[in-house]
Each structure stands twice: as structure tokens, then as C-alpha cells.
Amino acid sequence: MAVLAVVCAAAISIHYVRPLFRTDRALRDSELSPNRTSEILPPPRAPLRTAQDIAALKREELGLAETLMRDFPGNADSLIIMGNVWYRYGDAVTALKYYEKALEINPRRADVYDVMGQCALEKGLFGEAIGHWRTALSLNPRLPNVHSNIGHALMISGKSDEAVEELEKEIQISPTSSLAYFLLGQAHKMQKEYEKAKESYEGAIRVDPEYANAYYGLANVCTKLGKSDEAESYSETFKRLKAEARKDLKDRKVVYDDIVETQKLAALTYVEVGRMYLGNGQLQKAEGFLREAVALDRENAVCLEELAALYQAEGNPAKALVIYKQYRDLYKVIQQRN
């Protein structure tokens, strides 16, 4: 794990909180034939091939967001979605302008401040990042990962004592966050509190037994504590996990295709737009956008889930079941890959 890759995830965006539509209506598989499945699931969109295709898709997404802003004037969410499009295409500066406009409408959006903190971090502006994150916490004290982000930024700034406080708060909010435990171990290690660091790393491993970095931390602090056998054992585990992760990373790198990834990200824009219309009760419009999302990325669980939820909301459980089956098959494929 690269800590920063987690803390400042590249593809961050603010998600409109959608209303959930659920029914417990049972459906029989017999209602669904293969032909029916292909009718309900939208055909996949032709894959992008060139930089020009990507530029066209970007224009399409921006146009979509513009339409949304017209349809929902004065709505913070539509501004945020526009900001998200810019952010995904790498223009955080323009994205921030829309986020700030959204805050003018709704200054209590903690998630917006969270993303503003991430943007500042990426520019190496740690103080500014911490300021945004503290504002986010003042609006939503239980927003996950924010204390971790502050703790990490404080550590980079050499303030490990303050980082400890933040990370302990994060663990209260997110007791299953292996990252929070790991960072707490790092902060304790910086303060030469090796026993406490060891406990924290062990906490990280309890949550995630395959957490390579925590084993690295354990090997280091056990050496400091004179526990050489334990240190050796942890070091060996670290080496094994590192080798496995490296192979996985290499495989992913080989198959990584920027154009495919861009198309997948575009699906998120359609999901966000669909949610907006769904939340406004414009089910037909929402369906169009969510189907487009599925067409852009047939392997995106979020797209499938949203579309299925919409069909349930429409009172069309048969269609919903087709989508849920696709969702289930996708889950199996992902399980097999892992």
C-alpha cells in the first residue's frame, strides 16, 4: 500500500448522497430470459480509441453538467457535479471554482471541504489542507478518513504529537480503518513510543492481515525494542507481501489503459447526474442517464446498483432483477480475479 495513494486518492470526487430505493418483492428467475436480459441491459458503448475520442467524451460530460446546472439552478449538487467532471479530467483549479460556488449556496457541505483539503495536499500545501479538513470536521465531526488525513499531514509537518490525537479520533470513528491504525503506529514511532507503535501496527493487522506496511513498521519497532526474532519474522512477512503486491501491481500496469479508465470515470458522471434527476422524481430522465452509465462501464457495480434501484422505484422488479443478476455475475468475476 502506498499511504499517499490512499490518503490522497487520485480519483476523488464528491458524491451526491442518493436516496435509496429498496423493495423486498421476490422475483422468480423464470421471468427472465437471455433475450430479456439483453433488452434491459443497455448495449455497451463503443470503446474510445483516440485522444480525440476522450476530448469528445469530456465535452459530452461538461455539456451534461451544464444541462444539469440549468435544470437545477442554484443547486449546490449540480455545481459539485460540474466540479467533479473537471477534477476527473485533471483540472483541480477549475473544479475548485465550482466547489467554492457550491459552498456559497450551501456552506455546510463537509465533503466539499474534504476534497478541497485533498487538492491542497496534492500541491504540497499542508497547512491549507489541514485548514479545509478542520472545517469539514466542524460541519461533520464523524466524516470518515478526515482525521487520518489531518494526522498524516501533521506528521509530514513534523507534528507527530498532534497527529496522535487526530489518529486516535479516526479510530473512534472508523474502527475498521487499517490505515488509521498504521498511521497511528507511524506517529508513535516518530515519538519513539515503540511499544505503543507496536500495538497500533498490530491493530492494523487485526483489521487487514495482509497489510504489508504494518509488518514493515512492526519489524522496525521490534528491532528498536530488541525483539530480534519477532523483527525477523515480521520482516519476512513484509518481504513476502511486498513481492506479491509487486506482481499484482506489475500485472495491473501491463493491462492499464488510460482510455478505458477515462471511459469508466465518465460513467460516474452519468451516475451522479442520474441520481440528481432520480432525487427530483424525474425517473424517466434518470433512467436514461443511468443506462448510459451502464453502457459506458458494464463492470461498474455502482452503475448497476443505481439502475436496479431505479427500476425498483419504478415498480418494475423484473427489470431490477435482471440488473441484480448482472451485478451478481460481476461480483463472481471480481471474486475470481482476486
Place this chain on the structure above:
Amino acid sequence: MITSTTGKRGQSHTHTGPSIVVAALLCVPVFAGVEGSIVLRDVTKETGIAFIHTDGSSGRRYIVESVSAGLGLFDYDGDGDVDIYFLNGAPLKGTKVSKPPTNALYRNDGNFKFTDVTKEAGVGDTGFGLGVAAADYDNDGDLDIYINNYGPNVLYRNNGDGTFTDVTAEAGVANGHKVGAAAMFLDMDKDGDLDLFVGNYLDFTYENHLARTEKGFPKYGGPMDYPPMANDLYRNNGDGTFTDVGIESGIARHKGWGMGGVCADYDNDGDTDIHIVNDVYANFLFENDGTGKFEEVGLPVGLAYDIHGDEQGSMGVECGDYDNDGWLDFYQTSYAKELATLYRNFGDKTFQDVTMLTGAGAGTFAPVTWGAGMVDFDNDGDRDIFVACGHLQDNVEEYDSTATSNNRNVLLLNTGDGKFIDVSDQSGDGMKVELRSRGAAFDDLDNDGDIDVVILNSRREPTVLRNDTQNGNHWIQIRLQGVTTNRDGVGARVKVTAGDLVQIDEVHSGRGYQSHYGMRLHFGLGLRKSIDRIEVRWIGGGVDVFEGIAADRLVVLVEGTSKRNQVGEE
């Protein structure tokens, strides 16, 4: 015997008088007691340097373009001032040029004026330059040049008259056709001649080139797009030829994505070890058993990964004793969104990443960092850090508005209590230059007692920074001259004691980001006007102790000439 710095290298010296050869008494303005911050002035336009770096690019974005190149600062003509050797790229497939670009040697004429002497010196290699080291491999009293290219490498033997001869073939060090990285000379087996470490980056060919994009915009691929390579090691046979000992030495048994490196005695055991950093892979520390056999110990000593246990996109590495505890620490540069990293040497064969504890990563998170120097810019007796910055991607703005391809470099002031603060904004117009820097090199170009900076910038003119810091601090510069050990004391350990201030350093050949500099050791002394003791431990030789030396001068210390000469190792 007192000689002047204008004495030609290669001439024999007679050691009949005092043990310290005072080469020159160099005057600096003295403002005793006045505290002054570091001031680095951009004097590039005044230097007469017309060199423009090229990377052979055609728009196809071959990975080798993005990592070119290092540079060298050394006194090629033995006239007592430090000259500049710039590496250059070469046209890659698809690039047409009317005149092939060459490396360039600029002779220092004094007062920051330089003259291009590439042609007459015969060092205008047209290969694709990546790394460089200078050393007197044939112990004839002048500095030779080794160039690590993408393609065959080149060894230029210094003829002692201002010209060089390409002796690559007869020396046997062309090293095939690889993507080079760092080049470093060291006396690995303590036999008195210098052996050669040749770093390799990765296994790139035009056929396995990968075109990558980000958000649809073209970009350079990363190291993992290509297979790793082992590094090479050549033993000096003492007759002008070298033998490939990569496998038997243990060096070539480890494959990585090698970039910068430095050879240093990390464990103070009297032999020279090799540290080479890898791009997005665990760094290697090759520990020498004293005979030229090496064991890779990067992970157990704590240099392989950063504090989190993550491999970094390592670029260059420098060593120096930042906390004056008698152990050499390492400072390593890295990719964007990573901190450049300071590893503190605890003296028990362990290091700890103390970047966050010390502030040594300040200003380095956003840019890609390359060359680095641990240099006492203000002569106050502790080493500050200079970091050369510039994105690897030449168009990063197109897909990441949080980044810029051109960046300002970073200057970190050592506060003397184990901490660093970023003083880039307060240190003169030289720190305001924004380019895509690569190699950086450090030496006293105008012999005025402070360290200046030369930076190679990708596809642009270099940057020359004159150190105009004025604070009345004193200094000493030391040039070593081996007699039974290698001629320039490469690998020798120097310990300078001035009152309560004790500092160490070593002579390196090849360091930082694939560059070469600093063979003339420089120690700031603060307000101390004299040095009590200088101890020199020669690689493969004895220990010399020189006492009672006045400050503010360059001294040449000749092996075996001190009153307290001890044969053998500590």
C-alpha cells in the same frame, strides 16, 4: 612546501617540508559576527555558457528522454579552478538534426567566465548522455571522464595537456548497449586503483517502447513498463584495462531500475560500499566485505524503503553527515507526491527515515526531485540541502492542474539542531528560476570560499548560481593527494576538528543525480578561525593526522606526509 594552485596536475611533488601543502590563501570578505542568510544569485547569463541540453525527442516520448541528464564539476586541466562538463542527449529514432549535439566541456577562466573547449579537449561525445563520473583511473595525476550513455559508454583518458583520448575499447568498459544511469569510481578492493561501477536503468529498446497516455494526453511511460536490469562492476587491472566482475562481486545478481548512486563507507569499516537507488523499487545498498565482494543489505539497514515501507520513485542520492555525529547520512530524491527522503545513519548498520522529524522534505512533495547536494552553503558548520526539481513529464499541466512541468528548486537550511527549514523564498533570485532541472552539482567555482551551484535543465540552458552569502563564517577546503592509494583520495575519509566542531566527509567520484562534483572537500567552520586537527584515512592506506591549520584556505594533503602517520586500518 608551499605551492600554488596553478601547478599542473600530474607533475611530481616533493614532500620535504611541512606536512600540509597550502595551495592558496583565499580571501573572503569577513563580516565577523554578522548573521546572514544564504544568497544564491543567478549568474548564468554572465558566464558565457551557451550550452543547451537536448534530449533527442521527436514527440514519441521514449523513456530515456525524460531522465537525461547529469553533469560534472571537476578540474580537468589542473589549474586550480573547477570546470564544467555537461552531458547531452542525442537524436533518437525519428529525430533529425542538422548537427549532432555533443556533450560540452567549459573551462573555468575565473570570475564566473567560462569558455567552451569541447572540441580542442576532444570530449564531445555524441552518445545519449545520462551519467558521468571523473576520476584518475590510471593514477597519472589528471582526471579522466567516464560517461554512462543510452548506448555504448565512453572513457576519456586525460592526456595531461588539456586534451583527452577515447580509450573505451582498449579499457573494455563500453558496457554494451544499455540505458545507463549513475557512474561511480571506487577502490573496491583497496589495491590503490579505482574500479568502476556502472548503473543501468532499464531494458528499453525502440521495439519495446510503450506509448502511454493520461486523460488522453500523451506522456512518458514509467519504469515498470520495461524490464529491470542488473548493474555492472569493472575491476581496474592496473594496466589501463578493466575486467567485468559484476557476477563474482555480487553486484550483478540483483536487478533493479537503477538511477542515481553514491559510493561511501556507510559503516565506517574502512572500505567503500555502494548505494544505488531504484525507480519505484527497493533501493540497493551493496555492503563491501573489504575485498570487492558485495552483499545487498538495503532492507535490513533501512534504506530500501521510506518510513512507510513504500518504494519511492527514487532519482538521485547524496550523502553527508547532516548532524555531525560522525556517520554518513543519505538524502534521496523522488517522484512527485513523494517527499525527498533523509535517512539518518545510527551507526549500528541501521538507518531511519527522519524526513518528517527533521523537515528535510519541506518543499519537495509536489515536484519531481532529482539532483541533491548536502552542502554547507553558509559555512556555519552544518550541511544544508539543495534539491533540483522539475517534472519528468513535459506536459503535466494538460492533465493535472495541481502540477507544473517547470519548478523552482528547493533550498533547506540546516538549523544546527537536527532540523531543516525551507528558505527557498529568502535566498536570492537563483532560487526563483523555474525549469525542469535534472542533475545538480556543487563546488566553489570562483574560489572565494563558498559553494556555488550548477544545474542541468532538460531541453534548456543550464543554471549557474553564485553563492553571495556574506556572514563572516570561516571555512577550509581540502584536496587529497594519494601516493600509494588512488591519486585523488577517492573514498578517503576526512575528519576535521575545529574546537567543539567535528565534521567528516569523503571524496566521492560520481554522486547525486548521475553527476560528479565535490572532489575538493569543503567544510564550513562558523566563527572558528583555525582547525585543530585533520585526520585522513586513506582507502587501502594509513591514517594521516595534520594539526594546527589556519582557516579560509585550500590545503592539499598528501598521503604519508603528516607528522602523525599511521600505517594500516583503524
